[in-house]
Amino acid sequence: MAGEILMPKLGLTMTEGLLAEWKVAPGMRVRAGDVLFVVETEKIATEIEAPGEGEILDLLAPAGATVPVGAPVARWTGEAAAAPREAPAAPEQPAPAAPAPPRILATPLARRLARERGLDLAGLRGSGPRGRIKAADLPQAVAPAAPAPPAAALPLDRIRATAARRLSQAKREIPHFYVGAGADLTRLLALREEWNALPGAPRLTLTHALLAACGRALAQAPELNRVWAEEAWLPLPGAHVGLAVDTPQGLFAPVLRDAGALPLEELAARADALVARARAGALTHEDMAPASLTLSNVGMHGARFLVPIVNPGQSMILGVGAVEAVFRPDAQGAPVLRREATLVLAADHRVLDGAAAARFLGRVAAILEQPLALLRAPAAGG
Template structure:
């Protein structure tokens, strides 16, 4: 007889003690392969698809969907390898604050995902009469918009146009950005960087055998990290009624994917060589677009880079992400003539950088100095080739 192994509730973060098993994606008797989604876990911060660590057959589900389960508790048994001190899940969604449960008219508990409860509150929908499409009739986010038709005709409901419900990622992004603009006192500083030397370095880089693909975006990432490393007193975020200084020069990178906008974090970017930054950033972008980011890759850092230059925009005035204190908008390169030191026209290749910052954490002088340090690294990029800690390319 084949020995059975347990699948347990995984620990998705350092502080996680329990998680909501929001939805089963498999049933007893199902054969699964490595990478197949077994169930969805929702915590206060993220919603994560938990994947099979190998091949096997699901024998028994030990926990019903909608249950809150302590970390390490078995949730299923299967014929595969012991899964659940499983590997870190390979797909994660951005943070979604948990919603308070809605009371049921009969006194029983309504089975609904936290996002569905939030949407119901925002749209004034009573979940009591909503039919859910999830396991055991669990109400999912996509079910809530359909319930708008149940609003009495006397209510002010728009009749023209088409209502489009946001998916989980875009809904979370919309909430977080709204929160950011309402709670964070933004201010902005801008500068232009002349990148002729950087472009020449990039062109030579392409001739290096087996070198990772390197772009201007990678150089800006490296420059931000190096500026944080050089000015550690600015690597801080707002927390409660004060600052928290971060120990690692981590930098986020906004990535547009078919599932929405993600900002994976390149950890320790300020202590890496440009080649390592390029290689690791390429991996982050690939995993973001494939939906295989780990929870650890979606947290940390005081700053994010958002590049709209690839879309032809000259500049971007961005919104600081909640939990961070800065974000740098990067525009497209422009070729233009400006007077040199002697007044003669000189061709310059420039990119426009706009730094948005939290005024609770930085003042204008500090932000301007930080941006100037980034520009200096971009205009003299050879320093980025060598990691400051280990002194190697």
């Protein structure tokens, strides 16, 4: 009896995948673990293996086709490969018709002469009854300016086009709200400079410290480590943190696993390796683990702050701006030079309210302002 091989769901928010390449053909026998085809999402390419032994009967979707999750892509003699089927999308409603332009009163001769001379009658007041335009009124009309040639559209590659579509959907459907705070990074930056001056010490960056602070804040508030999933909250295991990475292929947000449980030195090494894989186009399925929070640091580009968009399938994203030198009064009121950065947390209002988001952001800032604790391995629970 023939079974179906289905398009698998490779992430919490995946609804479709690009069948990039077939590795088998009809009539070929396969065993468990043999690669059947390659699926590309907007993030990574994944090889899909046979769940058992069987013979490929038919390929139902060609290479290059975009296939909904749960739809059959092939028939074979093995058992059906289980994958959740998605409900068909509701048909699009036709857009309301545009209102008809106002009727222009003009004599037939005036209309014919206007067409021949390339004149625009709109806005012209005629001398006839009720402003009717006559042939004698035409010298007053002005020929419309020739339209500028349209700019050539720049086609997007599949990854950028999919990312644009999904972020547009996220901005429409996720009820965003934002909280902002300043973080005093004076002690942290001084400690980092001292650390990086040590012979043989691995280089630490502000992004490393931000990842550690975000991970530890999540570990200390596990009740906020959740996402929205079909009218319910879905708790996530592990204080994993996504990191926005600019690559030649576009912007990616791979996930640093267990960011809230790693010593800072180990976290830095793992983060550097993650960024290298992203820029080389070598991210794995494990690099795209579910996470509730992503970090986007644009401070190195000189931006004062960033108001980001929550990534699909997540509930928070932290935007970080450039470090600025500012004078603040000390306990005696004397001005003291401090180094601060603006943090903006965008959150999904279905998952967090304003008070919870503000407390979380305050927790991140407090961790950054006590940098010596970052050099110690985090205690259980953050």
